Amino acid sequence: MAGEPLLRVEDLRLHYRSGSGVVRALDGVSLDVRRNEALVVLGESGCGKSTLAKALMRLLPRNVQHFSGRVLVDGVETMGYPEERFRREVRWVRLSMVMQAAMNALNPVIRVGEQVAEPLRVHRGWSARRARARTAEVFGMVGISADFLQRYPFELSGGMRQRAVLAMALVTEPDLVIMDEPTSALDVLTQASIMNALKRIKQELGTSFILITHDVSTSSEIAERVALMYAGQLVEFSDARDFFRDPAHPYSKLLMASVPRLHQEETPVHIPGQPPNLLDPPGGCRFAERCPSRFDRCDRDPETFRIGERRTVRCWLHAQESGT
Amino acid sequence: MNAPARDMRGSAAGPVLSARDLHTWFELRQWGFLRVGSVRAVDGVNFDLQAGESVAFVGESGCGKSSLARTLLGLHQPTRGEVVFEGRPLGMLNSAERKAYLARVGFVQQDPYGALPPFMDVRRILHEPLIVHGVRNRAEREQRAQEALEEVRLSPAADFLSKFPHMLSGGQQQRVVIARALILRPKLIIADEPVSMLDASVRVEILQLLRSIQREHGLTLAFITHDLSTVRHFAERIFVMYAGRIVEQAEVNELLNHPQHPYTQALLAAISDPDPDNARHQREVPPGEPPSLLKPPDGCRFHPRCNRMIAGTCDRQDPPDFEPRTGHMTACWLYR
Ligand SMILES: Nc1ncnc2c1ncn2[C@@H]1O[C@H](COP(=O)(O)OP(=O)(O)OP(=O)(O)O)[C@@H](O)[C@H]1O
Numbered sequence A: 001m002a003g004e005p006l007l008r009v010e011d012l013r014l015h016y017r018s019g020s021g022v023v024r025a026l027d028g029v030s031l032d033v034r035r036n037e038a039l040v041v042l043g044e045s046g047c048g049k050s051t052l053a054k055a056l057m058r059l060l061p062r063n064v065q066h067f068s069g070r071v072l073v074d075g076v077e078t079m080g081y082p083e084e085r086f087r088r089e090v091r092w093v094r095l096s097m098v099m100q101a102a103m104n105a106l107n108p109v110i111r112v113g114e115q116v117a118e119p120l121r122v123h124r125g126w127s128a129r130r131a132r133a134r135t136a137e138v139f140g141m142v143g144i145s146a147d148f149l150q151r152y153p154f155e156l157s158g159g160m161r162q163r164a165v166l167a168m169a170l171v172t173e174p175d176l177v178i179m180d181e182p183t184s185a186l187d188v189l190t191q192a193s194i195m196n197a198l199k200r201i202k203q204e205l206g207t208s209f210i211l212i213t214h215d216v217s218t219s220s221e222i223a224e225r226v227a228l229m230y231a232g233q234l235v236e237f238s239d240a241r242d243f244f245r246d247p248a249h250p251y252s253k254l255l256m257a258s259v260p261r262l263h264q265e266e267t268p269v270h271i272p273g274q275p276p277n278l279l280d281p282p283g284g285c286r287f288a289e290r291c292p293s294r295f296d297r298c299d300r301d302p303e304t305f306r307i308g309e310r311r312t313v314r315c316w317l318h319a320q321e322s323g324t
Numbered sequence B: 001m002n003a004p005a006r007d008m009r010g011s012a013a014g015p016v017l018s019a020r021d022l023h024t025w026f027e028l029r030q031w032g033f034l035r036v037g038s039v040r041a042v043d044g045v046n047f048d049l050q051a052g053e054s055v056a057f058v059g060e061s062g063c064g065k066s067s068l069a070r071t072l073l074g075l076h077q078p079t080r081g082e083v084v085f086e087g088r089p090l091g092m093l094n095s096a097e098r099k100a101y102l103a104r105v106g107f108v109q110q111d112p113y114g115a116l117p118p119f120m121d122v123r124r125i126l127h128e129p130l131i132v133h134g135v136r137n138r139a140e141r142e143q144r145a146q147e148a149l150e151e152v153r154l155s156p157a158a159d160f161l162s163k164f165p166h167m168l169s170g171g172q173q174q175r176v177v178i179a180r181a182l183i184l185r186p187k188l189i190i191a192d193e194p195v196s197m198l199d200a201s202v203r204v205e206i207l208q209l210l211r212s213i214q215r216e217h218g219l220t221l222a223f224i225t226h227d228l229s230t231v232r233h234f235a236e237r238i239f240v241m242y243a244g245r246i247v248e249q250a251e252v253n254e255l256l257n258h259p260q261h262p263y264t265q266a267l268l269a270a271i272s273d274p275d276p277d278n279a280r281h282q283r284e285v286p287p288g289e290p291p292s293l294l295k296p297p298d299g300c301r302f303h304p305r306c307n308r309m310i311a312g313t314c315d316r317q318d319p320p321d322f323e324p325r326t327g328h329m330t331a332c333w334l335y336r
């Protein structure tokens, strides 16, 4: 095993307070990302993907009820850092993020180039000129011509705006970029072209990525490892090859069977039922209600079992294999 | 007058719906008066839909799909050309006939979250079109509302009738939208991206639902989508749109297996199936973006992005429809 991963997360939890109780949106997630690796986080709407991203960046809303766990960057625990130190040493420095729907959140009255250069001006104190030169360079990497620096967001297509927010996340040369649904609202050709740019950037700059999405097919364009979430928890964490070819968790299997494929005659099969309410998630396995393989043990919360070197599965069916 | 729709039944033989040289342009003005030009959202579209068939219109954002749908529904007045329903041009209908037309065409609009009025419960949402179309008897309306909910598998229907949209999941809301589209027992359904806002697992379910309803009642279904990976399961014929026009049409397997137009080929090549090897190589994508519909390029609208462009032809003359394979039409000079 080669050294410490770039990012290691242990038992991360983030719960929200709401009118009707506590929403356990992120409920004990552990994962790691190596240098120059692309991790894909998959899961249905509402399973806690964006909550995971916010927890990693520590961009928390006001109504947080509980936040705990360990977040190690290069082996150094950062959960204990006060906000000031986290901001100075981690957020936008080591880790950066493209928020869900960020392309619609660009400031309409500020030129795109200035907005993208802002992290350099604010966090690094760079001169306008130096920041502009760097911004032009990053625009090139994400596939926007430098002429667009002077334009306003409304003058850009959706695809161009998405590239601009990606440039904003890359401009400070972070080690890891978290992208929350970066291509979900875009057309296939634009999606493919942005995924191409990500692959190139990963190869050329050695950046690591966490790509958060519910789009299994597009995620395979970059995935080296896959973490599948269900109802606030990780149910499977595998190499992409294993996950896509031979998914292990019953939910992973159903998810893969539900994906429409261009060159497949069989109709994709939808997963019956709905995910549980995170206000009061059921005891035992959270997937049990929809699981075709459910057995008596599933009434207890499954452990996360390790299968071989590179895979963990949170399901009682795998207790044997892992030798527990 | 319980079923005004019956008045309009035309001959069974011909196409149900046709577009003839259909153009829908939107005038663009600056500061409310200065004429800047026209957005040619639909720019010369022709097709025939036969009774009982299911077709898909596929194309990228902004290519004119919704404008086409709205023109077919009579919500936009065509700038040129006409929509023909059962042999009669919409432009020639008087207002009573127009209303009868709308009763025979169900519309499932894009974005289910905006489609349902938040202050109405499901009962009112479903009764409303019946009231508008003259179903006076409350018990009959209630009966039909229940039937429609059962048709979209929202059962027990009684539980759903008193719910407001915010109490329903996205998938359930979309079923209500479909139930509303079905309630007047239409002959044709136009569904504008009925599932694009929904989770992938729910999408398939809703598309299957629409398809089974269509088959059961022998409806004609025209659905609009930008997702080619699902069309094979829900449509028999595909129309590919680019910049306001249909550039290719064929039976679904024929089109997916033998795409002819360079744009269709590019679209298909850009779609991923979930394969771990995808991460190893770059995908081929045509450069640039779709053109502005204010000033579409001369000649073939795809020529600035096309890697097989024939200089002097493609950039000068509009390609007409060619038929490179039987029943497979494409507007591309390569097949001249
Ligand atoms: N600020 C908040 N306050 C209370 N509940 C929240 C808050 N943000 C999210 N939630 C809830 O937490 C759960 C997880 O939400 P989250 O946004 O992380 O899901 P997601 O997986 O990103 O979904 P999507 O795919 O739709 O973006 C949901 O039930 C959501 O309603």
Ligand SMILES: Nc1ncnc2c1ncn2[C@@H]1O[C@H](COP(=O)(O)OP(=O)(O)OP(=O)(O)O)[C@@H](O)[C@H]1O
Pocket: B026, B027, B039, B040, B041, B059, B060, B061, B062, B063, B064, B065, B066, B067, B068, B110, B226, B293
């Ligand atoms: N009422 C209108 N007035 C002016 N322009 C319009 C109007 N409706 C649509 N347009 C323009 O016509 C073009 C086609 O739009 P349309 O909504 O038909 O595309 P679409 O294919 O449905 O796109 P999407 O996939 O994003 O829904 C766009 O450039 C749009 O801005």
Ligand code: SF4
Pocket: B261, B262, B263, B300, B301, B302, B303, B304, B306, B307, B308, B309, B310, B314, B319, B331, B332, B333, B334
């Ligand atoms: S007509 Fe010419 S430019 Fe247009 S798609 Fe065909 S080859 Fe390409």
Ligand SMILES: [Mg+2]
Pocket: A049, A050, A051, A100, A180
């Ligand atoms: Mg999210």
Ligand SMILES: [Mg+2]
Pocket: B065, B066, B067, B110, B192
């Ligand atoms: Mg549309």
